Amino acid sequence: MSLSKEEIERYARHIMLKEVGGPGQQRLKRATxxxxxxxxxxxxxxxxxxxxxxxxxxLIDDDAIALSNLQRQILFxxxxxxxxxxxxxxxxxxxxxxxxxxxxxxxxxxxxxxxELLADAEIVLDGSDSFSTRFAVNAACHALGLPLVAGAVGRxxxxxxxxxxxxxKAKPLSQRLPCxxxxxxxxxPQVETCAAAGVIGALPGVIGAAMALEAVKHLAGAGQTLAGxxxxxxxxxxxxxxxxxxxxxxxxxxxxxxxxxxxHRKGVCSGPNAP
Amino acid sequence: xxVTINGETRVARQGDSVETLLQSVGLVPQKVAVERNxxxxxxxxxxxxxxxxxxxxxxxxxxxGG
Numbered sequence: 001m002s003l004s005k006e007e008i009e010r011y012a013r014h015i016m017l018k019e020v021g022g023p024g025q026q027r028l029k030r031a032t033x034x035x036x037x038x039x040x041x042x043x044x045x046x047x048x049x050x051x052x053x054x055x056x057x058x059l060i061d062d063d064a065i066a067l068s069n070l071q072r073q074i075l076f077x078x079x080x081x082x083x084x085x086x087x088x089x090x091x092x093x094x095x096x097x098x099x100x101x102x103x104x105x106x107x108x109x110x111x112x113x114x115x116e117l118l119a120d121a122e123i124v125l126d127g128s129d130s131f132s133t134r135f136a137v138n139a140a141c142h143a144l145g146l147p148l149v150a151g152a153v154g155r156x157x158x159x160x161x162x163x164x165x166x167x168x169k170a171k172p173l174s175q176r177l178p179c180x181x182x183x184x185x186x187x188x189p190q191v192e193t194c195a196a197a198g199v200i201g202a203l204p205g206v207i208g209a210a211m212a213l214e215a216v217k218h219l220a221g222a223g224q225t226l227a228g229x230x231x232x233x234x235x236x237x238x239x240x241x242x243x244x245x246x247x248x249x250x251x252x253x254x255x256x257x258x259x260x261x262x263x264h265r266k267g268v269c270s271g272p273n274a275p
Numbered sequence: 276x277x278v279t280i281n282g283e284t285r286v287a288r289q290g291d292s293v294e295t296l297l298q299s300v301g302l303v304p305q306k307v308a309v310e311r312n313x314x315x316x317x318x319x320x321x322x323x324x325x326x327x328x329x330x331x332x333x334x335x336x337x338x339x340g341g
Contacts, residue, residue: 158338
């Protein structure tokens with residue numbers, strides 16, 4: 001997939017980076033990324049992925065734009081309150097980069113439809129607003145063998161990881177990478193959402209842009225991604241730390257005795273050769 | 276022996292595990308991860324990860340908003 005003269009001009013500042021270059025930009029053009037949640041994190045991530053020339057973006061969100069979203073969800077405008085997030089996002093992103101293809105999925109991702117929604121992606125970015133959605137995205141990414149860039153925010157704190165367990169599941173434990181559940185092992189009780197606890201507006205901009213950065217690095221093959229590590233950001237002090245995240249051998253998703261090792265139900269019971 | 280947890284020094288006994296420490300400070304394991312010397316301790320290893328003198332531990336509160 002070669003680059004046109006116009007594309008070479010549009011992406012000139014990428015192409016001059018030795019870690020991206022023409023081959024890296026072509027990899028971005030061939031790639032499909034899925035974004036779960038087009039809100040505080042998904043909006044800036046989608047803007048940077050579209051601007052970067054990622055060929056196709058799958059936008060997954062069932063929500064409509066609310067006035068209280070606009071303090072941080074900078075893809076949307078006051079005039080678009082009440083409209084669907086995926087629809088307004090696609091319109092704004094097409095204006096930014098008409099060569100990117102957008103799939104709008106105005107639906108709520110859950111365990112029943114996660115694999116179907118994500119199956120076409122090469123990488124998944126999760127900026128959703130609940131742990132149950134995050135768990136469904138993580139399980140699907142592990143099963144499908146997809147890398148997952150998961151960002152999260154609350155109040156003044158951000159957390160980011162690139163979870164690549166799906167890419168290493170056939171390897172011995174010493175060479176495996178962790179999944180999201182190796183970090184958050186079970187759904188935390190009574191954890192406050194952004195709606196209940198608040199979030200400072202620029203914080204999802206920092207974390208969402210970093211999500212796009214990690215996705216672009218992974219797709220272009222540049223540098224060292226956060227796979228096997230976590231980035232913790234403290235906006236009140238403007239400090240951040242990067243920690244090592246080992247895989248948990250007892251992880252319910254990617255551990256040795258997990259359900260993920262059992263053939264997937266869909267393949268066993270509902271495929272064309274179902275009994 | 277001495278360990279630090281979230282920057283505060285605490286006295287720990289030989290044989291204390293990460294699990295013992297979490298219980299002694301009253302933290303709910305479902306809401307936090309524990310970092311020991313720059314590395315997250317897998318949840319299944321809390322009881323078998325013994326503290327050593329000089330360990331630096333940080334409790335990481337999960338956030339899940341988007």
